[in-house]
Amino acid sequence: MTTTTLPNRTRVLILLVAVVLLGAVGTGAVLWASDRSAERDRPQAGGPVVTRGEVTLKDPAARQLVFRNMAWGPHRDEVVTVPAGHPDGPRTSSGVQCLRFYAAAGTGICLRADRGALQDTYRAVVLDDHLRELRSFPAAGIPTRSRVSPSGHLAAWTVFVSGDSYAGTDFSTRTSIVDVRDWNLRENLEEFDVVKDGKPYRAPDINVWGVTFADDNTFYATVATGGQTHLVRGDLAARTLTTLHQNVECPSLSPDGTRIAYKKRVPGASADAPWRLYVLDLATMTETATAEQRSIDDQAVWSDDRTLLYAMPGDFGADLWTVPADGSGAAGRLLEAAVAPAYLG
Template sequence: MTTRVRLLITALVAVLLAGVAVGYAAWSGSGEPEVVASTAVEGPRLVVLTNGRLSTVSRSDPDGPREVSEQRCDRVYRAGGTTSCLRPVGAFKAGELAVLDAGWREVRTVPLTGFPNRTRVSASGRMVAWTLFVDGHSYAANGFSTSTGVLDTKTGTLVASLEEFTSTVDGSAVTAMDRNFWGVTFAADDNRFYATMSTGGHRYLMEGDFAARTLRSVVDNVECPSLSPDGTHIAYKAAVNGDPQQGWRLSTMNMATREITPLAETRSVDDQPTWVDDRTIAYGIQRDDGVNDVWAVPADGSGTPTLLVPEANSPAPIG
């Protein structure tokens, strides 16, 4: 099946399932949080989604009052004063990427076709990336297909799909039709980035060069990477025994030594982890009733998981 046909099918499915996407805010939490003025949430904060609405909460009191905006997103991330908001699929249109400024005002939108899945912003706020499911809705499923793009907000350069880049594994070019990319994370220079590529039954951590339009393999069995603020480690999910159908284990990897540290979270986590700081990893877990919570765990493998922000997802540190 060609990419064009897959996108057309996805657009039709989006129309049929619009009621599910539109109703997300109604069922994703047990009730509306306390809404406060923007001046009430001060100091270091976390951006999260609350019932599908863009919100901020104090890092020192993550279970406390939240500043809740009218902006609605399915996935969100903020850094350097730039917010990436993947809009829910609408009834008569596909979704979109909305780029918001520091005041959460839209400065650019990019039409997208697919189901929102991952998004990231570089530390400077310049680079924005997103991943959509085009076919299937699980990384554990066979035959799933993703679309991952990158936007340079400074130059306006838009890469609709990382499949446009030249990819190599162990120095050999990869042109197989089964290539899929997801889970971008940016380095501090706004040019280098990391992402997952799957092909031939393997899932690789790829290092990308945006200017050169290239991707090269680094290691195997790394999904949804997240580079630490100091650039020394990557947090990610690793398929148990290399098989996603057995679930994923959150881990970190030292980028210099390639030493891997499984984290204390032993539940399966299907999320792109976030570094709250150099010592703490945050991630979302969905309860059996469909409600999302944000959890946190030490990045060195010690301690135990703790509930960070109840009834929320898509955490991103700011301030």
């Protein structure tokens, strides 16, 4: 390394040449990426037909499936509906963009990103039955889960708060619940009292995510602490979370309220794909593995008391798949290029 013995002019010249070369490489990388990104605004051949139309969340004429459309083209990322009986039919777009969406009884919850000058910000938006904004709440990070109670009175959402350079790359979650009747917001469920194995429990590393509602006061969710996940039953009035079962993530309560579909971390699976889709019977606490053999990273939805619907990675981000809840049968793809489904009616 004798570079510093070079004359000043030579050194500056070398630096300038390097700046130009490196700048060209960097610019090239950005332009290439920009070009590839632009492709997503054009519809792909053979993709689903999406047209702008009327979408209502309450009492549709026939049962519908509502979800975020992932297909390329002008309606990408918009909330669309298809008839539940013809899921691969033409999609009707509401024109409302959401990253995550859920709806029940005429109330919608839409987790949305707003482009800022320097950074995206996120909001949880409560929508009425015509997808009009009723109220919105700032969210601290990347949206991941959303649910509405069967009555349509409560909405819950979970976001990832990513650590930044000063706090490490660890993630934590923030889960909030709002009552849409009086807009009473429980901003952070971590502040609820945790009762673990019958005793009060506290820890700095508590994370809560994946709320699923039983009624307007009782809900289920995942609490993680000390490297272990727990299914908890939450009581909104008492502000408590009570652990019921271990190794449960992203619970989803069946319509009859007797079972929980969830992600279970299975031993021996790779770090990239550690989960399988399981069903837990709440009365007996028996676990049943579903026929879905792949790793799942979604909060499943019950199509009815026997069938589960969930997203799996696909060519355009995600596809929706179904599998029987009792462990029988096989998983099958319901529709392409879709995520965050909910049934209407």
